[in-house]
Amino acid sequence: MNDPVRVRIAPSPTGDPHVGTAYVALMNYAFARKNGGRFILRIEDTDRERSTVTSEAAILDALRWLGLSWDEGPDVGGPCGPYRQSERTALYREHARILVERGAAYPCFCTPEQVAAIRERQRAAKRNKGYDGTCRRVAADEARRRMASDEPHTIRLAMPLDGETTFHDHLRGDVSYANDQMDDQVLLKSDGFPTYHLANVVDDHLMGITHVIRAEEWLNSTPKHVVLYRAFGWKPPVFVHLPLLRNADRSKISKRKNPVSLDFYRRVGILPEAMLNFLALLGHSMPDEREVFTLDDFVREFSFERIHLGGPVFDLDKLLWLNGNYVRAMDPKELARRIRDTVFSLENIEALVPLIRERVDALGEFPEKTWYFTHPKMPLPVQELVGAVQGLAPKDAAKALKAVHEVLNEVPSYDAATLEARMRDLAASLSWKPGDLFMLVRIAATGRRATPPLFETLVAIGRPAVAQRLRAAAEALGQVRGSGERAGR
RNA sequence: GGCCCAUUAGUCUAAUCGGUUAGGACGCAGGCCUCUCAAGCCUGUGGAACGGGUUCGAAUCCCGUAUGGGCCA
Numbered sequence: 015m016n017d018p019v020r021v022r023i024a025p026s027p028t029g030d031p032h033v034g035t036a037y038v039a040l041m042n043y044a045f046a047r048k049n050g051g052r053f054i055l056r057i058e059d060t061d062r063e064r065s066t067v068t069s070e071a072a073i074l075d076a077l078r079w080l081g082l083s084w085d086e087g088p089d090v091g092g093p094c095g096p097y098r099q100s101e102r103t104a105l106y107r108e109h110a111r112i113l114v115e116r117g118a119a120y121p122c123f124c125t126p127e128q129v130a131a132i133r134e135r136q137r138a139a140k141r142n143k144g145y146d147g148t149c150r151r152v153a154a155d156e157a158r159r160r161m162a163s164d165e166p167h168t169i170r171l172a173m174p175l176d177g178e179t180t181f182h183d184h185l186r187g188d189v190s191y192a193n194d195q196m197d198d199q200v201l202l203k204s205d206g207f208p209t210y211h212l213a214n215v216v217d218d219h220l221m222g223i224t225h226v227i228r229a230e231e232w233l234n235s236t237p238k239h240v241v242l243y244r245a246f247g248w249k250p251p252v253f254v255h256l257p258l259l260r261n262a263d264r265s266k267i268s269k270r271k272n273p274v275s276l277d278f279y280r281r282v283g284i285l286p287e288a289m290l291n292f293l294a295l296l297g298h299s300m301p302d303e304r305e306v307f308t309l310d311d312f313v314r315e316f317s318f319e320r321i322h323l324g325g326p327v328f329d330l331d332k333l334l335w336l337n338g339n340y341v342r343a344m345d346p347k348e349l350a351r352r353i354r355d356t357v358f359s360l361e362n363i364e365a366l367v368p369l370i371r372e373r374v375d376a377l378g379e380f381p382e383k384t385w386y387f388t389h390p391k392m393p394l395p396v397q398e399l400v401g402a403v404q405g406l407a408p409k410d411a412a413k414a415l416k417a418v419h420e421v422l423n424e425v426p427s428y429d430a431a432t433l434e435a436r437m438r439d440l441a442a443s444l445s446w447k448p449g450d451l452f453m454l455v456r457i458a459a460t461g462r463r464a465t466p467p468l469f470e471t472l473v474a475i476g477r478p479a480v481a482q483r484l485r486a487a488a489e490a491l492g493q494v495r496g497s498g499e500r501a502g503r
Numbered sequence: 504g505g506c507c508c509a510u511u512a513g514u515c516u517a518a519u520c521g522g523u524u525a526g527g528a529c530g531c532a533g534g535c536c537u538c539u540c541a542a543g544c545c546u547g548u549g550g551a552a553c554g555g556g557u558u559c560g561a562a563u564c565c566c567g568u569a570u571g572g573g574c575c576a
Contacts, residue, residue, distance in 0.1 A: 133576075136576080137504090137576065140504075140505090141505095141576095142504085142505045142506075142575075142576070143575090143576085144575070144576055183508090186507095186508070186509090189507070189508080190507090191506070191507075192506080195505070195506060195575090196506090196575085197575070197576085229573095230508065230509090230572085230573065230574095231572095231573055231574070232573095232574085233507065233508065233573075233574075234506075234507055234508090234573070234574040234575070235574075235575090255508085257508095257509080257572095258572075258573070260571095260572080262513095262514085264571060264572065265571090265572075265573095266572075266573070292515095295515060295516080295528090296515070296516095297515090297516090298516095299515090299516055299517065301517095303516080303517060303518095303526085303527055303528085305515090305516090305527080305528055305529090306528095319519095322515095322516070322517095323508080323509060323510090324509060324510060324511090324516095324571095325508095325509075325571085325572065325573090326514085326515060326516090327513095327514055327515075329514050329515065329529070329530085331514080331529060331530060332514070332515065332528080332529045332530080333529095334529095335528090335529055335530090336529090338542085342542070342543095
């Protein structure tokens, strides 16, 4: 008699909806459905600086688009609400208090400066722990008095000083960590907000989560969580750490190196069925080696036994191939409706009309003038790029494009005015004529020499797609032989 | 730097307990089909990180090394 399965995903609303979130959501969803359990959506918005309601809405919307429906969440409610951590802070404070009472945690009065100094010393002494436990030695009644007088403090976990903590990962077996290697993790920040570790454990317990299915990046913090479960006297859930999606260079998937926004894939016309199917192929395989299947098929065959632990590279080519399968198999009327709702949506067209109306006589010219705005993998005219600026060495052009890519990723606000200002600065620092740089970027981002004003165009194409094209262009140019030798014909 | 996880072609992966000519898919190349281009079909390309063991026999089990990654600092 096992407890009924309850699983969750816990995204942080700090940006565009991420493919990694969709991946973990899919696996949780499949496990829940397969076992007749409940799939819960919890919003981890305890980072007050970075969390936004816009991002939360976008994440919910993207998951709905994929069809990964949840049984409990901030929008649909449920018996364990609220499902937004920012609305549960009283619970975390109460639980932190319990831990302090039991001696499993302690208040730390060190200022940020003191903590930094301690870290510095620890590093100099080649110790691994960041914090040396100074405040752990503050006597209990003194600590109480200082807390009562509102002295700013955090609450830290009192990690066991010796021995090791072992837990069982369902996919990897027993994993052990030496306790003296582990930091006294901050559980409650001085502003009274919890850190991930506390909030996560408290919520997982209070929400009756039976299986924590999450990405591998959390494996190393699991022993701290286990220590917390023990301190509370709670039964820990089953831990399942999924492999991490990777960039082509095998680093953890990131927007610097890959389009990771679900909104990007939606906008260029990836069908949700294809996206799910593709994600299901990463790290999991069907018993009969089928590669094209529905979500229901996946749920039916899903098994942890069939998960492969090597971190899979997110390969756009295979996604596009899969998507083509769905496009061709779809009822034409349905397909037409999908096109109208995505790439030809009124919203998309309205965004583009101001940019091209002066360049069009008859409306029929519209598609030709705008195709590159939504193309998922625009063919790059390498020769055009090489010839973009006279006397330009491909190597230098590649370098410039990489610099533009950097700028693009760093601008706080992705709008035309900001982009222009930053790119003029960049041109100056490279000692390039602005026009030369702009032409190079124009060709890389649009494949054409003649376009609407560059910065408005870059905004309309969208940051993920522009980033991807600049990256591809820089790479293509990097492979072209130097300017002296004629580049391949 | 410390700890932890992983490792089958360029990429995603299969092979229930060790015995297979290491299978499939994407990509790439060629061909067929065809008014073109796609699609579809066919063919080809290319792989066990390395070194030791255990065993009659190792991709598979064990140890070490290397490499990749993550987390902490």
